[in-house]
Amino acid sequence: MTPPALRTRACELFGVKYPIVQTGMGYVSDPALTAATAEAGGLGILSAALLTYDELAAAIEAVRAKTDAPFGVNLRADQPDIERRIDLLISTGVKVASFALAPRQDLVGKCKDAGLVVVPSIGARRHAEKVAAWGVDAVVVQGGEGGGHTGGVPTSLLLPQVVDAVDIPVIAAGGFFDGRGLVSALAYGAAGIAMGTRFLLTTDSPVARRVKEVYLAKTVNDTVLTSEVDGVPQRVLRAGTVEKLERSSAPGRLLRAARNAYAFRKLSGTKWTEMIREGLAMRRRQDLSWSQVVMAANAPVLYRSALLDGRVDVGVMATGQVVGLIDDLPSCAELIERIVTQAEQVLTRLAEQEEQADVV
Numbered sequence: 001m002t003p004p005a006l007r008t009r010a011c012e013l014f015g016v017k018y019p020i021v022q023t024g025m026g027y028v029s030d031p032a033l034t035a036a037t038a039e040a041g042g043l044g045i046l047s048a049a050l051l052t053y054d055e056l057a058a059a060i061e062a063v064r065a066k067t068d069a070p071f072g073v074n075l076r077a078d079q080p081d082i083e084r085r086i087d088l089l090i091s092t093g094v095k096v097a098s099f100a101l102a103p104r105q106d107l108v109g110k111c112k113d114a115g116l117v118v119v120p121s122i123g124a125r126r127h128a129e130k131v132a133a134w135g136v137d138a139v140v141v142q143g144g145e146g147g148g149h150t151g152g153v154p155t156s157l158l159l160p161q162v163v164d165a166v167d168i169p170v171i172a173a174g175g176f177f178d179g180r181g182l183v184s185a186l187a188y189g190a191a192g193i194a195m196g197t198r199f200l201l202t203t204d205s206p207v208a209r210r211v212k213e214v215y216l217a218k219t220v221n222d223t224v225l226t227s228e229v230d231g232v233p234q235r236v237l238r239a240g241t242v243e244k245l246e247r248s249s250a251p252g253r254l255l256r257a258a259r260n261a262y263a264f265r266k267l268s269g270t271k272w273t274e275m276i277r278e279g280l281a282m283r284r285r286q287d288l289s290w291s292q293v294v295m296a297a298n299a300p301v302l303y304r305s306a307l308l309d310g311r312v313d314v315g316v317m318a319t320g321q322v323v324g325l326i327d328d329l330p331s332c333a334e335l336i337e338r339i340v341t342q343a344e345q346v347l348t349r350l351a352e353q354e355e356q357a358d359v360v
Contacts, residue, residue, distance in 0.1 A: 005347055006340065009169040010191035013117060013137060014096060015070040017041030018340055019192025021140070021171055022199040024074025024098055026050045027307045028207060031059050035066035036204035036332040045072040045098050053081055060092050072096030077103035083110065090114040102127060105134045123151035125161045138169040140194050146174030147197050147320035149234045163189035177322045179342025197320040204332045208310035211317065212329060214239065220324030229302060229316055237317040
């Protein structure tokens with residue numbers, strides 16, 4: 001039986017057994033990883049940011065074929081067909097609509113009216129307060145230790161800020177990988193934890209084995225927060241392409257970005273008009289310069305090259321600093337069971353210490 005302390009508001013909200021969330025990672029959070037997490041009692045989140053509409057529909061169907069458990073889909077609010085994608089989630093009975101960037105207020109309303117649980121990721125207290133006022137159901141709060149696009153405030157400082165500012169469930173992300181971290185997040189007032197790097201490094205993850213071995217060999221000092229990949233700060237492994245990008249001149253980076261934009265268009269079948277429209281939306285919503293918009297074309301090709309094709313020499317690998325504390329590749333079921341068991345042990349030890357103190 002799950003200890004009462006581990007049966008949080010997040011469990012009730014998501015309809016899951018444990019307050020553990022697998023984040024939506026491009027090229028990583030595929031149907032297999034999402035379903036494996038859901039089957040193990042956590043909330044699996046399918047990444048849709050790099051999928052076409054038809055690919056997303058097929059991916060949702062693939063998850064459904066593997067599990068009856070609730071799961072979520074991570075969306076990009078600035079995609080041109082975002083409303084159609086939300087309609088797809090509604091029609092297919094997806095439980096959670098997760099957003100990497102805060103969605104517009106009208107999109108929150110559309111999801112809520114249809115019964116979707118809305119969970120955006122945020123990196124500052126003011127962002128949490130804003131979306132909470134719009135009616136979102138929960139927020140994922142990522143501290144600076146986290147992988148991919150992230151801020152500079154560590155989880156230990158950002159989390160209590162947000163917990164004190166909003167009344168909705170707060171999911172802590174950035175630096176979590178075990179049961180001790182889960183208990184610490186709950187102690188801060190969070191309703192659960194979200195993990196990316198830890199789920200990437202499982203046997204259920206589609207990431208190439210040789211790439212996983214690279215991750216396992218890294219320390220907590222082997223990551224870098226850089227803007228050279230797509231113009232926006234993100235935490236990645238200090239390896240291969242990242243070191244080359246940081247040594248490149250500005251014209252050289254833009255030329256490389258343009259080549260990658262062309263490669264991504266061929267790979268994805270995306271029309272130039274759609275890429276330009278998305279670029280305009282990114283520039284408007286994220287206040288990016290035109291050079292940053294062009295650089296953003298780097299990301300899809302660089303991530304796919306490393307994560308799926310195993311080309312660590314030419315690709316980019318997002319990661320949290322927690323990579324330096326991970327040394328094995330369990331299944332999702334083994335990982336979640338381990339985290340819950342360790343959390344139970346920590347809670348038992350704390351209770352015993354309290355009883356001993358009362359006796360004394």
